[in-house]
Amino acid sequence: MTSDTKPRPGRVSWERLRKGADKLTTPLLPDDYLTLLNPLWSSRELRGRVEEVIPETDDAATLVIRPGWGWRYDHRPGQYVGIGVEIEGKFHWRSYSVSSPPRRSGRNLAITVRAMPEGFLSTHLVNGLEPGTIVRLATPNGDFVLPDPPPARSLFLVGGSGITPVMSMLRTLDRRGTMGDVVLHYSSTTPERMIFRAELEDLHAKHPGLTVHQWFSDEQGIFSLGDLDQTVPDWRERETWACGPAPMLDAVESHWDQAGLEEQLHVERFSLQVGTDGGEGGTITFQNSGRQAEADGATTVLEAGEQAGVGMPYGCRVGICHTCTVTKISGTVRDLRNGDEYDQPNEQVQTCVTVPVGPCTLNI
Amino acid sequence: MAIADVKEYCHLTEADVEAIGRELDSIRERVEAARGAEDAAYIRRVIRTQRWMAAAARIGMIVSSPLEPKYRRPILAASSISLGLAKILENMEIGHNVMHGQWDWMNDPEIHSSSWEWDTGQPAEQWKHSHNYIHHQFTNVLGFDNDIGYGVLRMAREQRWHPHYLGQPIYNALLAGLFQWGVALHDLDLEAIRKGKKDPVEMKRQLKQIARKGRNQIFKDYVLYPALSGKQWKSTLKANAAANLMRNVWSYLIIFCGHFPDGALHFTEEELEDETRAEWYLRQILGTANFEGSTLLHIMSGNLGYQIEHHLFPDLVSNHYGEISPEVRALCDKYQIPYTTGPLYKQYGQVLRTIHKLSLPNRFTKDDRPPTGEGVTIEQHERVRHEDTHDRRPELGGWSRSKADARA
Numbered sequence: 001m002t003s004d005t006k007p008r009p010g011r012v013s014w015e016r017l018r019k020g021a022d023k024l025t026t027p028l029l030p031d032d033y034l035t036l037l038n039p040l041w042s043s044r045e046l047r048g049r050v051e052e053v054i055p056e057t058d059d060a061a062t063l064v065i066r067p068g069w070g071w072r073y074d075h076r077p078g079q080y081v082g083i084g085v086e087i088e089g090k091f092h093w094r095s096y097s098v099s100s101p102p103r104r105s106g107r108n109l110a111i112t113v114r115a116m117p118e119g120f121l122s123t124h125l126v127n128g129l130e131p132g133t134i135v136r137l138a139t140p141n142g143d144f145v146l147p148d149p150p151p152a153r154s155l156f157l158v159g160g161s162g163i164t165p166v167m168s169m170l171r172t173l174d175r176r177g178t179m180g181d182v183v184l185h186y187s188s189t190t191p192e193r194m195i196f197r198a199e200l201e202d203l204h205a206k207h208p209g210l211t212v213h214q215w216f217s218d219e220q221g222i223f224s225l226g227d228l229d230q231t232v233p234d235w236r237e238r239e240t241w242a243c244g245p246a247p248m249l250d251a252v253e254s255h256w257d258q259a260g261l262e263e264q265l266h267v268e269r270f271s272l273q274v275g276t277d278g279g280e281g282g283t284i285t286f287q288n289s290g291r292q293a294e295a296d297g298a299t300t301v302l303e304a305g306e307q308a309g310v311g312m313p314y315g316c317r318v319g320i321c322h323t324c325t326v327t328k329i330s331g332t333v334r335d336l337r338n339g340d341e342y343d344q345p346n347e348q349v350q351t352c353v354t355v356p357v358g359p360c361t362l363n364i
Numbered sequence: 365m366a367i368a369d370v371k372e373y374c375h376l377t378e379a380d381v382e383a384i385g386r387e388l389d390s391i392r393e394r395v396e397a398a399r400g401a402e403d404a405a406y407i408r409r410v411i412r413t414q415r416w417m418a419a420a421a422r423i424g425m426i427v428s429s430p431l432e433p434k435y436r437r438p439i440l441a442a443s444s445i446s447l448g449l450a451k452i453l454e455n456m457e458i459g460h461n462v463m464h465g466q467w468d469w470m471n472d473p474e475i476h477s478s479s480w481e482w483d484t485g486q487p488a489e490q491w492k493h494s495h496n497y498i499h500h501q502f503t504n505v506l507g508f509d510n511d512i513g514y515g516v517l518r519m520a521r522e523q524r525w526h527p528h529y530l531g532q533p534i535y536n537a538l539l540a541g542l543f544q545w546g547v548a549l550h551d552l553d554l555e556a557i558r559k560g561k562k563d564p565v566e567m568k569r570q571l572k573q574i575a576r577k578g579r580n581q582i583f584k585d586y587v588l589y590p591a592l593s594g595k596q597w598k599s600t601l602k603a604n605a606a607a608n609l610m611r612n613v614w615s616y617l618i619i620f621c622g623h624f625p626d627g628a629l630h631f632t633e634e635e636l637e638d639e640t641r642a643e644w645y646l647r648q649i650l651g652t653a654n655f656e657g658s659t660l661l662h663i664m665s666g667n668l669g670y671q672i673e674h675h676l677f678p679d680l681v682s683n684h685y686g687e688i689s690p691e692v693r694a695l696c697d698k699y700q701i702p703y704t705t706g707p708l709y710k711q712y713g714q715v716l717r718t719i720h721k722l723s724l725p726n727r728f729t730k731d732d733r734p735p736t737g738e739g740v741t742i743e744q745h746e747r748v749r750h751e752d753t754h755d756r757r758p759e760l761g762g763w764s765r766s767k768a769d770a771r772a
Contacts, residue, residue, distance in 0.1 A: 023588055024422075026580040027481035032474075033419055036412060045473055084471075089404030091471040136473075315497035318641075322465030322477045322679055323492050338393070348468050348476060 031069070039134045043070030046137040048083075050129055051108060056195045060114040060161060061126045062099060066107060067137060073106040075140030077172040078165040078241070078268070081111065082138025082346065085121065085129070091136060092121050093345045097165035097243075097268075098140060099196075101172040109137075112195060114161035138346065144241065144268035146172060151239040153181045155232060157252055159244025160188060163195050165268055166243060170203060170210070179207040183232050187215035187223050187244075225255045236261060243268040280334065282356040286310045286364050287329060295356050301333060302351035310364060312351060319353035326351055331360020370635060372650055372702060380699060385642025387695055392677050395684045396469075404470050406683050407458070410663070411475070414453040421447035422589060425603055429596035436596070444603035448610030449664070454483045455615055456666030457682065463492055465679040484611075485548030487577045490570060494551035500678050504623055504651035505631045511623060512630070514539065514546055515554040518722045520630050525725040532723035536716075543612035548574050614664075617712060622671040624715040625653040626732045627704025648675035649696065654689070654705035661708070662686060672703065 021030040031042035040049055048065040055061050065083075067073075075081070075098050084091045100110035115126040146169040156166045163186060173179045188194035191214070200212050213231055215223050228235050236259060242252045249267050256265040280297025284304050289311070295304035302324055305312040315323030319337060325348050332343040333354040341357060342349050351362075373381075424443035428436045459482030461467070467475045481488045494510060502508035506522050513519035516539055518529045539546050552570055556562045585604040590597035622628075629650045639647070652675045662669045662685075670685035673692055677685075696703040705711075714732065721729040 023580070023584060026584055027483060027577070028415075033415055036415055036419070086401075086404065086470075086472075089399065089401045089470055093471075315493065315501075320496075320500060320678060322468060323497060325465065325468060325476075325478050327478075344471065347471055348473075348478065350465075 040066065040068030042068060046070055046139065048109065048135050048137050050131050050133045050135060052131055053126075053129055056112060057114075057193050059126065059193070060112060060195050062110050062112045063125060063129065065109045065111070065135065065137070067109055071109075071137065073103055073109075075102050076145040077101060077169040078145040079140040079142040079168075080165065081109070081140050082136075083111065083125075084136030084138070084346070085125065085133070086135075087121070087124055093136075093138070093347070094121050095138075095141070095345070097142075097168065099164045099167045099171075101168055101175050103175075112161070112164045112167070114195070142268070144243065144266055145169075146241075150178055150180060153234070153238045154183070155235055155238035155240045156182070156184045156186075157240060157242040157244070157248075158184065158186045159248045160193075161195060162243030162245070162268070164243075166241060167196055167199075169241070170200075174203055174207065179209050181209050182207075183211045183213070183235075183238065185213045185215065185223070185228075185231065187217055189218045190216055225251055228255075239264050239266075241266045241268075280355060280357055282331070282358040282360060284308075284331075284356050285359070285361040287361055288364055297355055297357075299355065300336070300352055301349070301354050301356060301360075301362070304356075305351065305362070305364070312364065314352060317352045319350055322350060324350055324352045327363040329361040329363050332357040333360060370629070370631070370650065372629070373646060376646075376699060376701075381640075381642045381646065384695060384699055384701075385640070385645055388642075388645050388676055388692075391688050391691055392680060395677070395680050395688060398684075399469055399681060403681050403683060404472075407462075407467055407470075407475060407681075410453065410457055414450050414458060417446045417453070418450035421450060421607070425589065425600045426592050429593040429600070436599075440599055440603050444606045445610070447604065448607035451483055451607060451611040452614050452664055455611060456618065456668065457663055458666075459483070459488075460666050460668075461682045463488055464496060466681045468679070483581075484544045485574065485578045485581055486544070486550065487548075487573045490551035490573065491547070494553075496678070500675065502636070503648055503675060504629065505633060505636060507633060508636075510550060510553060510555070511619075514550065516546070517719060519624055519718065521722065521726050521731055522630065523722075525722075529723050532719055536719050540613050540616040541609060543616040544608065545578075548578060617708075618665040618668050620715045621653065621655050621708065621711040622668060623652060624718055625704060625706070625711045626714045626718075627702055628653045645676055646701070648672070649692075649701055649703065651675070652704070653711060654703075655708045655711045656705060657708055659686070669708075672705075 018030050018034075024030070025033060029042075029044055031044045034041035040047055047068040048071070049068070050063055051066050052064040053061050054064065078097070080095045080097045082093050082095050084093045086092075096111040096113055098109060099112040100106070100108065113122050113125045115123040142165075144165055150173060156169070158166050166184070170182070170184070173182065184200070186194070186200070191197065194214065194216075197214070204210050204212050217223065232238070240256070240261075242249055242265065246269060249269055253262070253265065253267060256262050281295050281299070284293045284295055284301060286292070286305060286308065291308045291310050293304040293308035293310075295301065299307075302312050302314055302317070306314075313324050313326070317324075328342065328345075328347050328349045330345050332341055333349050334341050334357050335350075336353050336355060342354070376384075421443040424439050424446070428439035428443070431439070459480060462475055462480045463477050463482070465477040468477050473479060477492070482491075499509055499511045504512065506512065506520060513523065516535055517532055518525065552567065552574075553562060557567065585608060586601055589604060590601040593600040631647060631651065635647070649672055652672045654672050655669045657665075657669055667682035667685045668674060670682075670689050673680075673685040673689050674682070676692065677688075693703050695701075718732065721732075
């Protein structure tokens with residue numbers, strides 16, 4: 001009973017049977033009743049069950065998640081997934097890189113999370129998540145991916161938990177036996193905090209083509225890109241992937257720019273984008289209608305949408321009826337009534353009483 | 365004229381009105397801040413219970429069909445009751461409240477006002493317009509709020525009498541029995557159609573939507589499940605009809621007790637002018653009636669026994685209405701504002717009396733509720749649609765996501 005079995009001739013597929021059964025359950029879906037038996041038996045929303053929480057370091061853990069129906073194990077190595085976790089009755093969403101390699105026959109999905117001091121969700125994921133918890137998932141996304149076939153020579157520049165998408169790539173190269181000539185320059189504050197350290201050493205032992213440079217910034221200081229010429233003399237000839245904290249990525253980008261090699265660089269900014277300080281207003285992108293609107297801090301999202309000619313749903317226009325609610329994919333909006341800010345991705349917002357704070361994107 | 369000119373409020377100063385508004389706002393803020401895991405667990409528990417009841421009922425009818433009558437009949441009766449209760453729970457405590465956005469704070473896409481579809485003839489999208497917007501914004505305003513008599517009954521003395529209202533007791537019984545279909549036609553606005561004011565494109569779109577939803581509902585209860593019961597198809601059909609009737613009569617009863625008992629006032633368009641948020645609160649209190657009962661009764665009526673609290677805070681989680689009700693009542697006492705409540709039988713008794721009295725011309729009966737004003741008639745108040753008086757571009761669809769596509 002898996003959702004991705006191919007229908008054989010002369011046999012009604014499970015998927016089709018389930019779809020046909022919705023005449024019995026209308027206006028709900030059969031999935032709404034099947035989840036009474038097993039919470040994963042629904043493809044209405046992507047779900048997963050946390051099977052295991054494996055501690056990697058003191059402050060990082062790998063979550064092994066068993067996705068429910070509707071999940072396709074076809075993420076590209078390096079992509080991230082959205083994960084929605086219920087805390088105090090409310091779903092909070094974040095995106096994390098998948099650290100497991102894609103596998104058509106796979107049953108599980110792994111993401112590795114480091115608890116950030118200010119990140120209340122990451123702390124919850126690392127320390128507070130019980131195996132058996134049902135989480136929501138969003139489909140894999142992102143352009144920070146390994147091409148197939150991989151380049152002959154590649155370089156990965158990694159800082160801290162930026163290792164997770166790179167790990168997915170390295171595991172893929174390992175599994176497919178296409179490792180080639182790979183250099184990983186991986187910096188961490190201390191050896192204890194270095195996620196996947198043992199596994200990387202094993203990979204190196206298995207694939208002589210993989211060189212791992214470990215850099216410990218507490219002892220050695222911040223790695224200077226000027227030293228790259230000594231560490232990786234042929235870095236200019238390598239396709240490069242960089243993932244880590246924002247200051248590191250800024251430095252990498254300008255270094256590659258100066259060398260005129262920006263074409264060879266792929267960057268993943270996994271840290272949260274810092275919102276504009278106190279400034280209100282911003283550009284609203286209406287994803288499905290392909291329009292944009294500039295709004296100042298006094299123009300509601302609804303008004304901005306209407307001015308841009310988007311068919312915004314609306315009702316009472318004073319925050320009572322919720323007719324105007326749409327999904328905000330990214331960005332922050334502020335509720336004019338009480339100043340509350342909504343900064344979660346994939347959040348439902350009442351457009352008639354909210355104003356944008358910085359750029360945001362709506363699913364309409 | 366504004367709400368403050370209504371007799372029941374004349375003793376209040378402008379400062380009083382604003383103070384009441386602030387106190388109500390603070391109740392709202394407190395409940396919003398207190399919402400958490402327990403509330404999420406509550407609504408999930410209600411939904412799970414409701415789905416098990418419905419599933420058990422459907423399965424009960426099918427598996428009992430080959431049994432001997434002495435086993436089959438009790439199972440069938442229990443299944444029918446279970447299905448009726450499940451439909452009541454779905455429509456009242458779950459569907460109505462979810463579509464109000466009471467649970468949107470959970471950010472759960474499966475329990476959300478934008479995606480919920482309920483087990484009744486009315487498409488959710490039309491309900492959200494006619495109920496959440498029209499009825500809750502213009503509560504009891506003559507000529508605006510279609511809930512005054514649902515375009516079928518004469519529920520206000522201000523509505524002009526016509527001989528066909530002599531049949532009102534019969535229409536009332538029919539409306540109770542067929543309530544889900546009455547509600548299904550609600551957003552069509554029968555009165556506007558009668559007067560030829562309805563946009564024909566919009567009407568066609570709405571009718572199509574109702575037909576699609578209604579067809580699925582009827583097919584499920586009266587074709588598919590009876591067919592699955594084989595030779596006993598007739599019993600299953602009857603059991604399903606009984607469950608629907610049970611839900612219809614119950615939801616009719618609860619809804620009619622919200623705004624038609626004697627204490628609930630009607631308002632005129634003039635009273636809406638320049639209405640502030642605090643004045644809107646006052647109008648909700650004065651236009652609405654509660655009823656008393658046990659916790660179970662309140663859950664089975666979607667907590668609409670706390671109709672006043674619901675009208676003050678339509679998008680606050682329903683399981684908190686009971687706990688804030690004493691505070692709202694104390695506030696009303698403090699400012700000497702009527703807070704209408706009573707046992708369910710008494711409230712419905714008053715509704716029934718009004719229905720019968722108003723089947724006759726006004727001169728034969730005495731008014732039981734405070735009058736709206738000297739010589740006010742509903743005909744003076746040509747229905748003005750809010751969207752007609754506000755700038756709105758045609759491409760802006762309105763209440764629905766699908767409307768823009770339908771028109772394109």
